[in-house]
Amino acid sequence: MNDNTAPGDGESKANDALDISVKVYPVKEPKSNLLAYVSVTLGGCFAVNDIRVMNSEKGPFMAMPSKKGKDGQYHDSCFPTTAAMRKNLNEAVMGEFARVTQKESVRGAIQNGQKEASARPAPEYQKAARRTAGAR
Numbered sequence: 453m454n455d456n457t458a459p460g461d462g463e464s465k466a467n468d469a470l471d472i473s474v475k476v477y478p479v480k481e482p483k484s485n486l487l488a489y490v491s492v493t494l495g496g497c498f499a500v501n502d503i504r505v506m507n508s509e510k511g512p513f514m515a516m517p518s519k520k521g522k523d524g525q526y527h528d529s530c531f532p533t534t535a536a537m538r539k540n541l542n543e544a545v546m547g548e549f550a551r552v553t554q555k556e557s558v559r560g561a562i563q564n565g566q567k568e569a570s571a572r573p574a575p576e577y578q579k580a581a582r583r584t585a586g587a588r
Contacts, residue, residue, distance in 0.1 A: 474548040514545045
């Protein structure tokens with residue numbers, strides 16, 4: 453921390469300037485309410501793995517990595533220490549999750565369309581063209 457700044461002054465600036473890189477790994481067959489695993493790299497120098505995107509009645513949310521304590525409760529093993537960092541991290545994770553899942557749903561729709569098209573019988577003009585080409 454710089455001696456010329458008051459405590460907290462550099463903190464919000466650091467959160468705003470911090471590069472957050474996100475990789476989302478959707479769960480192919482969701483079990484219970486787990487939708488995806490996420491890996492985040494902060495500032496290109498610190499990685500956090502096993503962040504989860506969970507589904508709830510209120511919609512998807514980000515859950516930080518946690519472990520079960522002696523008291524039987526789960527406790528986050530790492531977490532943002534400021535509200536600004538929590539907001540930035542949540543926006544980055546949920547934004548990338550939405551982008552990836554939308555891309556996959558479009559890809560799935562295209563693949564389903566291709567399967568349906570190949571399952572349909574060929575139009576008569578294509579059948580006639582095939583017969584003519586085979587007769588030569």
